[in-house]
Amino acid sequence: MIEMNRVNHTFAIGKAGKERKVPVLKDVTLDVREGEIIAILGRSGSGKSTLLNVLAGFMRPESGSILVGGREVSTLSESAMADFRLAHYGFIFQNFQLMPGLTAAENIELPLKIKGIPVQERKRKVGELLAQVGLTEVAAHYPNELSGGQQQRVSIARALITDPPILLADEPTGSLDSETEQDILHLIQSLNRKLGLTFVIITHDAEVADIAHRQYQLHDGELVKGEKRHAV
Ligand SMILES: Nc1ncnc2c1ncn2[C@@H]1O[C@H](COP(=O)(O)OP(=O)(O)OP(=O)(O)O)[C@@H](O)[C@H]1O
Ligand SMILES: [Mg+2]
DSSP states (O other): OEEEEEEEEEEEESSTTSOEEEEEEEEEEEEEOTTOEEEEEEOTTSSHHHHHHHHTTSSOOSEEEEEETTEEOTTOOHHHHHHHHHHHEEEEETTOOOOTTSOHHHHHHHHHHHTTOOHHHHHHHHHHHHHHTTOGGGTTOOGGGSOHHHHHHHHHHHHHTTOOSEEEEESTTTTSOHHHHHHHHHHHHHHHHHHOOEEEEEESOHHHHTTOSEEEEEETTEEEEOOOSSOO
């Protein structure tokens, strides 16, 4: 479903004219099959977020290819990539990134509004997702009236509402206590099993990596296949 082949990415740092080039992704090769949960582990600064940003097309790699569903995406124009992203990817962030002025239901609904989906269909879909992530009772709450775990459920529902086949998550449980973390991990596992969704999860947490079917490790921009601690 996703094949990254010898992807390189370099940041230029320092003043214009005096830049220093810092390679952050070095010949990264990654394959993700449909319906898999993949965890990418690595220390702070190893290039995890950069890898996810390149995969999502927010940054263009310096070299290498990225095939998603057999299609080369690393050469798409910015607007073609934006369309591709909307159709194929849902995003889950460490800090939820909810709109503070919108209720849980309205946050979940937002991507459909942007897509111009009629109101009846939007409401139906939002109701479905609220039930799926167990938030029906707090649909009218604003983010600051929700716990961290509930906020992450809202953000997961928002990521799912456009029916993307692939979910990209950067430290999805990084802001949660360990009990709430387990909750969110169970939700991810059940979405993976019931809906066959593919997850690429960036983390430095072995608990998160334990729900993955396969793991990779990033060491200073080099990606290697990792060993699991024990079977799920
Ligand atoms: N826009 C940028 N310009 C220059 N250097 C950058 C930029 N973004 C990231 N870097 C550098 O690239 C390296 C990898 O950063 P990245 O954010 O991918 O790490 P990470 O593994 O996600 O770390 P963390 O676990 O702390 O989130 C770091 O050394 C960082 O300083
Ligand atoms: Mg990061």
